[in-house]
Amino acid sequence: MTGRSTNPTYAVEGHGLVKTFGDFRAVDGIDIAVPAGAIYGVLGPNGAGKTTTLRMLLGIIDPDEGHRTLLGSDRPLSVAAQVGYLPEERGLYPSMKAAEAIAFMGALRGLPLKIGRDRARAMMEAHGMADAADKKVRELSKGMAQTVQLFGTLVHEPRLIVLDEPFSGLDAINQGKLEALIREQARRGVTILFSTHVIAHAERLCERIAIIAGGRIRFEGTVGEARDRLRPQVRLSTRVSDGSWRRALPADTVAENGAWHFSLPEEGIEPLLRALIDGQAGIESLSIERPGLHDAFVAIAGEAAAQAMAGATSASEEDA
Numbered sequence: 328m329t330g331r332s333t334n335p336t337y338a339v340e341g342h343g344l345v346k347t348f349g350d351f352r353a354v355d356g357i358d359i360a361v362p363a364g365a366i367y368g369v370l371g372p373n374g375a376g377k378t379t380t381l382r383m384l385l386g387i388i389d390p391d392e393g394h395r396t397l398l399g400s401d402r403p404l405s406v407a408a409q410v411g412y413l414p415e416e417r418g419l420y421p422s423m424k425a426a427e428a429i430a431f432m433g434a435l436r437g438l439p440l441k442i443g444r445d446r447a448r449a450m451m452e453a454h455g456m457a458d459a460a461d462k463k464v465r466e467l468s469k470g471m472a473q474t475v476q477l478f479g480t481l482v483h484e485p486r487l488i489v490l491d492e493p494f495s496g497l498d499a500i501n502q503g504k505l506e507a508l509i510r511e512q513a514r515r516g517v518t519i520l521f522s523t524h525v526i527a528h529a530e531r532l533c534e535r536i537a538i539i540a541g542g543r544i545r546f547e548g549t550v551g552e553a554r555d556r557l558r559p560q561v562r563l564s565t566r567v568s569d570g571s572w573r574r575a576l577p578a579d580t581v582a583e584n585g586a587w588h589f590s591l592p593e594e595g596i597e598p599l600l601r602a603l604i605d606g607q608a609g610i611e612s613l614s615i616e617r618p619g620l621h622d623a624f625v626a627i628a629g630e631a632a633a634q635a636m637a638g639a640t641s642a643s644e645e646d647a
């Protein structure tokens with residue numbers, strides 16, 4: 328099978344994707360467009376529909392409605408040799424040696440075994456794992472086995488890498504290494520699409536994100552645009568606790584731990600500053616903080632989804 332392989336602006340596109348399991352609409356009309364060369368995160372709580380969406384985009388399952396394009400082809404499986412996929416369910420043959428397992432995964436994507444073996448050893452060596460190349464998969468630590476599987480996802484040098492929850496099950500050190508590896512691939516021009524329920528990874532890595540909850544896209548754009556959905560937060564403490572200047576504090580002001588908290592007013596901080604100075608409030612501290620992606624996620628996807636994510640995060644931390 329040879330698919331039409333152009334040089335598209337978008338490495339992955341999905342339009343109106345719908346998937347129903349029995350009576351349950353797991354994915355309810357998703358549009359997604361991943362720019363070529365981008366690191367793109369699909370963010371959402373467990374059960375949001377991330378895996379189902381990725382599987383539809385990759386052609387592992389067919390959508391009930393909608394269509395998708397992968398690397399310019401509307402037949403996703405025809406470009407499989409240019410795609411690397413790390414599924415959520417990890418698994419390697421336990422009795423295979425690590426380097427062999429990597430070469431084997433490459434062979435499944437059309438890479439000659441000999442080349443795969445050489446690349447596997449080189450990759451392991453470059454990442455300080457040369458000693459593990461001839462160890463059986465069952466002898467490796469969980470984190471190392473996961474890294475081996477990741478190398479198997481990369482060994483055929485795909486143009487597009489799709490990683491489903493790649494950080495779960497990894498400790499903090501290995502999570503950092505994975506972030507570095509994702510950046511390294513992106514520098515080479517590879518497109519990376521990954522799903523996660525851990526907001527911090529998406530915030531650090533992604534040029535663009537899609538926030539999915541309940542099978543629908545709740546937000547699509549840059550991390551900065553998501554954060555800009557919320558007004559910056561101001562924290563102010565004054566030496567004097569009362570005075571005419573208090574009338575200048577915004578309506579949403581709350582007092583907490585001896586400081587005033589409120590959203591940055593539309594007109595900026597200057598009018599308030601003037602009132603504070605004229606009223607001799609005695610400014611002790613003043614900070615204006617831009618909300619993080621976590622706060623934006625809470626606002627966009629709703630408190631319930633954020634709580635589900637927090638629960639899932641602590642569960643996966645326990646796993647790690």
Ligand SMILES: Nc1ncnc2c1ncn2[C@@H]1O[C@H](COP(=O)(O)OP(=O)(O)OP(=O)(O)O)[C@@H](O)[C@H]1O
Binds near residue numbers: 353374375377378
């Ligand atoms: N083959 C299937 N049969 C029935 N229900 C399914 C199937 N696959 C997924 N679902 C359901 O569809 C919903 C979305 O699942 P999906 O795996 O896409 O979510 P997710 O966002 O990837 O979450 P998770 O990280 O928990 O996998 C869930 O409620 C799940 O139980």
